[in-house]
Amino acid sequence: MSDMTIINAQYGVDPEGNNTSIKATIDGTEMFVPIDPANRHYAEIMRQVDAGELTIQDAD
Amino acid sequence: MSKAAELAALIGSQTALSNRNLIINGAMQVAQRGTSTSITAAGSYFSPDRFEVGITATDQLAATLSQSTTAPDGFSNSLKFEVTTAETTLDADEIVTLRQKFEGQDLQRIAKGTSSAEQVTASFWVRSSNTGTYILELYDSDNTRQVSKSYTINSANTWEYKTITFPADTTGAFDNDNNLSLFFMFWLAAGSDYTSGTLNTSWASATTANRVVGQTNLIASTNDFYITGVQLEVGTATPFEHRLFQDEITRCKRYYQKSFPYGTAPFNNAGQGGTRWDERTAIWPPNSFSNSTYIGAWCHLSVPMRVAPTTTQYNCNTLGTSGSYLNDVQNSGISTSYAITSTNHNTEKLHFYPGGIYSFGNALGVNWEADAEL
Numbered sequence: 001m002s003d004m005t006i007i008n009a010q011y012g013v014d015p016e017g018n019n020t021s022i023k024a025t026i027d028g029t030e031m032f033v034p035i036d037p038a039n040r041h042y043a044e045i046m047r048q049v050d051a052g053e054l055t056i057q058d059a060d
Numbered sequence: 061m062s063k064a065a066e067l068a069a070l071i072g073s074q075t076a077l078s079n080r081n082l083i084i085n086g087a088m089q090v091a092q093r094g095t096s097t098s099i100t101a102a103g104s105y106f107s108p109d110r111f112e113v114g115i116t117a118t119d120q121l122a123a124t125l126s127q128s129t130t131a132p133d134g135f136s137n138s139l140k141f142e143v144t145t146a147e148t149t150l151d152a153d154e155i156v157t158l159r160q161k162f163e164g165q166d167l168q169r170i171a172k173g174t175s176s177a178e179q180v181t182a183s184f185w186v187r188s189s190n191t192g193t194y195i196l197e198l199y200d201s202d203n204t205r206q207v208s209k210s211y212t213i214n215s216a217n218t219w220e221y222k223t224i225t226f227p228a229d230t231t232g233a234f235d236n237d238n239n240l241s242l243f244f245m246f247w248l249a250a251g252s253d254y255t256s257g258t259l260n261t262s263w264a265s266a267t268t269a270n271r272v273v274g275q276t277n278l279i280a281s282t283n284d285f286y287i288t289g290v291q292l293e294v295g296t297a298t299p300f301e302h303r304l305f306q307d308e309i310t311r312c313k314r315y316y317q318k319s320f321p322y323g324t325a326p327f328n329n330a331g332q333g334g335t336r337w338d339e340r341t342a343i344w345p346p347n348s349f350s351n352s353t354y355i356g357a358w359c360h361l362s363v364p365m366r367v368a369p370t371t372t373q374y375n376c377n378t379l380g381t382s383g384s385y386l387n388d389v390q391n392s393g394i395s396t397s398y399a400i401t402s403t404n405h406n407t408e409k410l411h412f413y414p415g416g417i418y419s420f421g422n423a424l425g426v427n428w429e430a431d432a433e434l
Contacts, residue, residue, distance in 0.1 A: 012403060020403065020404040
């Protein structure tokens with residue numbers, strides 16, 4: 001039941017280099033999404049990744 | 061014992077006297093995101109708090125979702141959904157719902173999936189320019205089961221009070237956690253994918269065609285739909301459980317918070333003044349901390365959230381780059397900006413990191429919205 005449009009997904013890292021978030025443009029707004037399966041945006045990002053509809057770029 | 065005392069004792073033995081209502085913000089008092097939202101495309105829209113309009117596959121519909129002051133006696137507000145551009149042809153997959161979602165841990169009193177399962181009753185005030193049959197649905201996302209009931213709006217532009225009882229379900233328990241377990245959905249429009257079967261009025265495995273049979277198409281023309289006093293409780297209908305504004309906004313903040321004052325919609329370049337930044341703004345302290353310390357900007361949340369939230373960022377200086385940047389908060393008019401490249405939020409604290417160590421002498425900060433909706 002999701003209609004999110006998600007583009008420009010990229011991992012973000014903490015000072016120790018761990019992936020802690022995903023920066024993405026969701027429905028036209030840039031957001032930071034925690035890596036937490038209970039977060040609805042993260043769940044939708046991973047659903048789209050699994051469906052081959054979205055790729056998450058590595059952190060810079 | 062008098063009859064009144066007998067009745068009071070009976071009610072007390074059958075029904076919780078407080079916290080009966082599973083719905084949050086059922087009187088539509090709280091609207092943290094603002095009092096009006098324009099809908100121009102399919103998607104999800106929240107306002108007032110905890111109520112979500114979900115729109116799938118429409119290609120013409122435009123609408124306004126707002127906190128209205130039109131309300132029945134005893135209420136100050138309602139939710140108003142107003143169609144401004146109609147969907148002239150409703151395709152098979154097009155739907156519009158107004159819903160609230162529940163965590164499984166908040167539904168354990170229903171005892172669903174056990175031999176002690178309880179019936180639940182919804183009650184609400186509704187008003188529309190478009191009379192006809194409407195569907196209210198409970199959808200159990202843990203077990204992919206659902207039940208639907210119809211109600212009728214009899215008179216145009218008139219407040220009507222409705223009560224709808226859903227049967228107990230001894231199959232499929234709700235998970236006892238903070239994840240989504242139940243949709244409570246007022247249907248406003250549904251294409252034939254959802255309406256071509258027989259309305260399912262007893263709990264059963266979800267069959268799409270049986271979910272919304274008989275639904276009036278609200279979006280066929282420029283209609284409106286108001287609702288307030290929404291209650292969902294175990295057992296039979298009781299009078300609406302009014303709560304204090306403070307009680308409701310605290311519950312709402314589990315799912316949405318912002319750094320701005322209650323009546324201020326988030327915006328960039330707030331500048332000097334009361335909304336520029338305050339104790340809720342995420343701050344990176346100035347040189348009182350070593351420049352070689354990579355700490356980033358952080359703040360505590362005023363209420364623990366359901367999960368680590370998604371954030372949207374806003375510049376809190378009159379100058380500097382808007383959006384996901386840390387900007388000077390000591391001196392309005394300084395344009396220094398550091399791009400935020402990552403976050404490490406949890407349920408009680410937000411933490412924003414730039415791409416490296418900064419050597420700027422002033423405090424940096426960022427305003428934010430945090431979303432932990434289901």
